Amino acid sequence: MLMRKSNQGMAMLMALVMMAIASSLAVAIWYKNQLSFARIHNLQKTYQAKHYAQGMLLWASDILREDYAQDESSHDSNLDPWLRGVQGMAVEDAILSGTLVGLNDRFNVNNVIINGQQSPEHVEYLRRLLLLLELDVHIADKIIDWIDTDQVPQSNGAEDFVYLAKSPSYQTSGQYFKHIEELSLLDGLSLEDFDRLAPYISTLPVHNQATRMNVNTMRPVMFSALTPLITREMAVRLFQNGVAKYINIESFEDDPVIRYAVPRALKTKFRQLISTQTLHLQASSLVQMEGSEFVQYALLERKPTGDARILSRSLSPYLPKPLVN
Ligand SMILES: [Ca+2]
Numbered sequence: 001m002l003m004r005k006s007n008q009g010m011a012m013l014m015a016l017v018m019m020a021i022a023s024s025l026a027v028a029i030w031y032k033n034q035l036s037f038a039r040i041h042n043l044q045k046t047y048q049a050k051h052y053a054q055g056m057l058l059w060a061s062d063i064l065r066e067d068y069a070q071d072e073s074s075h076d077s078n079l080d081p082w083l084r085g086v087q088g089m090a091v092e093d094a095i096l097s098g099t100l101v102g103l104n105d106r107f108n109v110n111n112v113i114i115n116g117q118q119s120p121e122h123v124e125y126l127r128r129l130l131l132l133l134e135l136d137v138h139i140a141d142k143i144i145d146w147i148d149t150d151q152v153p154q155s156n157g158a159e160d161f162v163y164l165a166k167s168p169s170y171q172t173s174g175q176y177f178k179h180i181e182e183l184s185l186l187d188g189l190s191l192e193d194f195d196r197l198a199p200y201i202s203t204l205p206v207h208n209q210a211t212r213m214n215v216n217t218m219r220p221v222m223f224s225a226l227t228p229l230i231t232r233e234m235a236v237r238l239f240q241n242g243v244a245k246y247i248n249i250e251s252f253e254d255d256p257v258i259r260y261a262v263p264r265a266l267k268t269k270f271r272q273l274i275s276t277q278t279l280h281l282q283a284s285s286l287v288q289m290e291g292s293e294f295v296q297y298a299l300l301e302r303k304p305t306g307d308a309r310i311l312s313r314s315l316s317p318y319l320p321k322p323l324v325n
């Protein structure tokens with residue numbers, strides 16, 4: 001009798017233990033399912049946000065092509081309609097915004113080396129720009145050494161031996177700057193100097209020939225850096241309060257400021273540095289969905305037809321300041 005009671009108790013205990021195990025298993029399975037549902041949901045939303053961001057880039061390419069179609073003489077200025085971008089466009093479950101910013105208002109530091117050789121015109125330009133910005137002119141030599149493939153330093157440059165002695169140590173890249181932030185690694189360029197220089201430079205890819213700056217979007221100091229013959233006052237006149245609209249390089253050379261102050265030989269040299277087109281742009285797309293934001297940046301290059309191809313993508317801006325607010 002006693003034995004049977006004890007067996008019954010044991011069976012009851014076993015049943016309770018089994019029930020406890022089963023219910024904790026059920027909770028674990030439920031929890032796991034919830035997690036994977038959340039994971040799938042997040043993945044789906046990220047995929048959707050990426051899809052929308054791609055759509056915004058297509059929009060950017062379209063609007064650039066339209067700009068060329070409407071404007072036969074293919075010149076760009078700060079008055080171009082594509083600069084307005086798109087703000088707060090509602091689609092299904094998201095809000096989309098996009099901006100396009102020209103990058104040819106700046107000096108492309110990668111131009112100092114073309115086809116493996118130093119480009120004297122671009123090195124001179126960079127030196128004058130550094131002087132005008134009251135920065136150490138030797139930074140030009142350090143930029144050259146960072147890009148060139150040798151380990152022979154320029155007279156005021158820095159190759160690997162300088163960077164390997166730092167803590168933590170690093171090396172020069174021996175190739176073009178990929179992102180503007182890379183310049184902050186240069187020896188002798190303080191954070192303050194970087195901040196002063198960054199608004200005037202870009203790091204665009206160079207294929208066999210230099211990229212040119214657009215005179216319609218250059219700021220006064222960029223004109224003064226072309227030659228000491230262009231004084232600050234003259235540069236301000238060329239800038240035209242940011243609304244300059246030279247239709248081609250001849251019309252720029254015809255401006256009285258240039259016509260009388262700059263000799264012909266120098267104008268020919270300028271043509272390696274300047275144009276009236278914006279061929280490189282940063283596109284940014286902001287997707288707002290379910291309280292979260294997805295931002296993507298792309299570096300675009302315009303083709304002769306006017307539309308653009310994507311050179312690279314980044315989650316951080318190609319310009320030092322964020323362009324999507
Ligand atoms: Ca080097």
Ligand SMILES: [Ca+2]
Pocket residue numbers: 144145148150151152153154157159
């Ligand atoms: Ca070198």
